[in-house]
Amino acid sequence: MRAATIIDVAKHAGVSKKTVSRVINNEANVRKETKEKVQASIAALDFKRNPLGMALAKNRSFFIALLSDNPSPGYLMNLQKGILQSCTEQHMGLFLYDCSYRSTGLVTEIEDLVENTLVDGLILAPPICDKIELLEMLDARNIKYIRIGPKDLERGESIGFNGMKSSYDMTNYLLKLNHRDIGFITGHPDQESARRSEKGFRQAFEDAGLEVNESLVVQGYYTYQSGINAANTLLNKEKRPTAIFAANDEMAVGVLYEAQSQNLRVPDDLSICGIDDISITTKVWPNITTMRHPLLSIGYQAASLLIDRLKDKKSMMPAMGPDHATIIDGELVIRDSTSKHK
Amino acid sequence: MRAATIIDVAKHAGVSKKTVSRVINNEANVRKETKEKVQASIAALDFKRNPLGMALAKNRSFFIALLSDNPSPGYLMNLQKGILQSCTEQHMGLFLYDCSYRSTGLVTEIEDLVENTLVDGLILAPPICDKIELLEMLDARNIKYIRIGPKDLERGESIGFNGMKSSYDMTNYLLKLNHRDIGFITGHPDQESARRSEKGFRQAFEDAGLEVNESLVVQGYYTYQSGINAANTLLNKEKRPTAIFAANDEMAVGVLYEAQSQNLRVPDDLSICGIDDISITTKVWPNITTMRHPLLSIGYQAASLLIDRLKDKKSMMPAMGPDHATIIDGELVIRDSTSKHK
């Protein structure tokens, strides 16, 4: 059985298809009786607007894309879930695109994606959101996007976490537990967020009138394996840290693994904490103390914001400027991987 | 700058748009010189076919949807990745839809989804793939789908793992390690796969001439929490099992947590193993022994198969019948969570 079209409805209601279109789109200036007649026909024929016809006529695809390249599966999953929820509510489709941040062809790749799928807008997850060349291309093509991340780059709108504050708060928490030899594993050097969290770490020491032990600040790359490697480095120091703070949970899980491999008791011998609150932190033993970054909520808000922007054609994003950055604070979640020193 | 359309190309090449269409679609019966002329114009104008126009004309959306409701994030992530890869290669879009298996409105919900998005076909992940009412609706509407799971239901095409064999092999492995008191945590009672794995477990005992200790077979639901609960039950028995085999990794991780909470050493005091090989199994300490089910590959194959079927309109799926089931064997991956008894 062929699905009913707008013409079928028009015939059934005895009006023109344009009038049916008006009713579907809930436009003003349709006489009440006409509207009711059309609505009755729509119900009678079980008519549903064909999104392809509409998309072609409106020159909009009603799809947005999520661009990601994140090494932490838990991170992406939650973000995606939130985005999906908003898209579903607003009858937009979501296109997933997993790309490689480091690929030299990234910009061309995305350009092709945009041309081939005609997506209306993009959500850029970290670290894609920090790729200046990409942002330039999108601006030049006047394609709207929302960055998930810090607002430092003076481009587009963004929504993100207050990574510096999260890191500051967590460091403070460790200091209050009397830890002084705190190992810190940084994020990927390419990413803005890494700088912010290191800043927060150092600020907390400074505000407490303490010195950071530089030999305990180790480079990480946000991946599980880099967490293991960094932990290995830290735990082999002559003076071992009493706590290790990793710039994300994925690495913190790696630290936990390495500690357990070395027969250290967590938290008695070593406190461990991370940032994000991805699901694995409550699956490993012991559960990991972290700063909760509500990714699902961020995803939801980012998608809602983007879809909003797409609705009013007049307000182009450049006009709104980079000031439109939403910053969300993390929340300390104390679990079983941290305890008082001594 | 407006993107070039087929009419622009036609004008530039001095032919009709139909001829351009023929060249784009690589149809036979276009004179060589004409073809080259058109191709030159396409290159000159950087023309890309508008997928919406094509979709409308062909009455196909070039989108497929993945229907999922899986409690194990790692499981879904890999599956999705494989599907996405195939879709990208074949220029199809992927629509994600996370639904609730137990929701009474599921069938209506999917019906709406199909009507609103006009997806060309569906991939049904477990446990959605076992929902008979849904399959009936899809068959009635003549919508193609591929089920990811066992072929037991005599409907549609499917691609899945040999869950019984995986379970059989794992049980055998434990028996060879001299374990006799093996705790088994079953899958969700609603799902076909759960029956198959329990069958494999029992078969291995039977073939070895041994009796299953019925008090050590405990109900699970494929979730992390159900793994914890089942482990708790098992570890509080007067005679504790020396090994616990969970029907999926997600539960096995729960078992590991519970064992560690109770200060048991794994694998010295208790061997633990699961099925699937999701990423978390190599992030917890110790790494968990499992049967690898190559989800990425399954996802890729399922999508490729579906897209293939969509291409030839003639071969409707009912005609192919349920015999077209691809079964893939798992592979034993021995890690650090299992060891010889005594």
Added chain:
DNA sequence: AAGCTAGTTGACACCGGTGTCAACTAGCTT
């Protein structure tokens, strides 16, 4: 009653492609 205005409606073109069918062409056979 004529004139005005805001509200209501439909004809028509259009978005960017594909399918059908008829007309034309080239090259062969008779």
Added chain:
DNA sequence: AAGCTAGTTGACACCGGTGTCAACTAGCTT
């Protein structure tokens, strides 16, 4: 040269909607 056939091409309608604009209507003011 006429007739035939297979290959090549384009005119036109169509997929299912929306935008523009003009025509019509109802109700008001003068």
